[in-house]
Amino acid sequence: MSKHALVLMSGGLDSTTVAAHALREGWEVRGLCIGYGQRHAREIDSAKAVAAALGVPLHVADAAFYGGLAAHSALTSEAHAVPSGRAPEAMAETIPVTYVPLRNTFFVTAAAAALESWMLARIEEEGIEPASLHAAVFVGANAIDYSGYPDCRPEFYEALERVLRLGSKLGSAYGVGIGIEAPIIRMSKAEIVAHGVALGAPLHLTWSCYAGGAVPCGTCDSCLLRAAGFAEAGVADPALAR
Ligand SMILES: [Zn+2]
Numbered sequence: 045m046s047k048h049a050l051v052l053m054s055g056g057l058d059s060t061t062v063a064a065h066a067l068r069e070g071w072e073v074r075g076l077c078i079g080y081g082q083r084h085a086r087e088i089d090s091a092k093a094v095a096a097a098l099g100v101p102l103h104v105a106d107a108a109f110y111g112g113l114a115a116h117s118a119l120t121s122e123a124h125a126v127p128s129g130r131a132p133e134a135m136a137e138t139i140p141v142t143y144v145p146l147r148n149t150f151f152v153t154a155a156a157a158a159l160e161s162w163m164l165a166r167i168e169e170e171g172i173e174p175a176s177l178h179a180a181v182f183v184g185a186n187a188i189d190y191s192g193y194p195d196c197r198p199e200f201y202e203a204l205e206r207v208l209r210l211g212s213k214l215g216s217a218y219g220v221g222i223g224i225e226a227p228i229i230r231m232s233k234a235e236i237v238a239h240g241v242a243l244g245a246p247l248h249l250t251w252s253c254y255a256g257g258a259v260p261c262g263t264c265d266s267c268l269l270r271a272a273g274f275a276e277a278g279v280a281d282p283a284l285a286r
Contacts, residue, residue, distance in 0.1 A: 046172075047071040049225070050159040051182040052078070052151050053102060055090025056252045057270060058184030058228060061236055063098055064245035065227050066182050073182075074162070075102040076155050080147060081111020082119050084256035090249055097246035105154065114145040119254060126254045128263040132272070135265050140192050142254055142265065148185065148195035152204055155181040156222045160214045167218060179214070180223035186236065187229050201226055233273025241279055248282035260284070 049071035051063045066073050077091040088104060095102035111120035118124035118141040127141065163179050166172040185196040194200065201224045208222040209215035215222065228236050240247050252270045253260035260267050260283070274281040 045178050046176060047178045047180075048159065048162060048166075049073045049180055049182050050155045050162070051075050051100070052155050052184065053091045053095060053100075054184065055087040055092075055094055055250060056184065056266075057240065057247060057250045057273075058186055058236060059091075060094045060098075060184075060247060060250045061240035061243065061245050062182050062184045062227055063094070063100060064240065064243040066225070067098060067100070068243055071180075071182075073098075073100045074158070075100045076158055077102055077104045078110075078151055078154060079104065079106050079108055080114070080120070080144070080150070081108040082144075083111075083122065084254075086253075086256060087251045090251035093249040094246055097249055103158065107150075107154070110147075110150060111144075114147060114150075117144040118142050119144050126264050128261070130265055130268070132269070135269075136192050138192065139194065140265065143193055143195075146195070148183070148193075148200075149204065152181050152183060152201075152224060153208075156208050156212070159222060160212050163214050163220060174218035174220050177220050178223075179220060180225045182225045182227070185226045185229050186231065186233075188232050196229070198226070198229055201229075232276070233269050234276035237273045237277040237279055241277070248285070250283055 049066045053059045053075040075095045115121045118126045124141045159179050187196050205224045214220045252266045254264040254266050255261040
């Protein structure tokens with residue numbers, strides 16, 4: 045069985061841990077980082093640094109148009125402020141304004157398209173037996189610490205996996221499913237930190253902050269969850285020491 049992984053890499057703690065996880069599990073890994081017209085593109089620099097540190101080839105795709113379509117979000121429009129200083133309970137109460145309309149659906153579909161193209165080339169150009177191929181998109185989605193996002197839930201990925209099988213040539217002509225692997229979806233942030241550290245993931249290169257700035261703001265939901273995760277895991281955040 046040859047295992048092919050297309051890992052969505054945002055430069056953050058979660059996707060970096062997932063990339064290291066896929067490598068450790070013996071997948072041949074390619075990374076995809078999508079610029080989606082977000083207000084702050086600092087994370088793309090982190091994704092490049094993380095991929096280089098892991099030795100993973102990274103494709104940086106420019107999908108800047110997406111932010112213009114998915115404009116009702118604090119991450120794509122200046123008309124909405126990034127929430128600051130919120131308690132964890134308040135974060136999980138409603139779907140937050142940092143939700144970007146159907147972003148994960150778009151991301152996973154784009155990654156699946158790249159993965160399907162990779163697999164079709166292997167089958168149709170290299171003559172690889174389809175039954176020997178195992179292909180999956182890896183995502184750093186997490187449903188535990190921050191349950192406000194509908195597109196971070198396990199049932200969403202189960203449904204999307206079915207869509208990808210039905211809608212792809214790889215699935216319908218060759219019987220090869222495009223799996224979606226979300227290895228940290230049920231971990232707490234502290235467990236993700238511990239897992240990343242155990243894997244030797246380059247967490248010092250990651251960027252999680254929703255705000256733009258030379259250093260993380262420390263007060264957005266993402267910064268607060270990250271800080272709480274490192275504190276609970278008993279690990280100093282190596283990105284802050286730089
Ligand atoms: Zn922040």
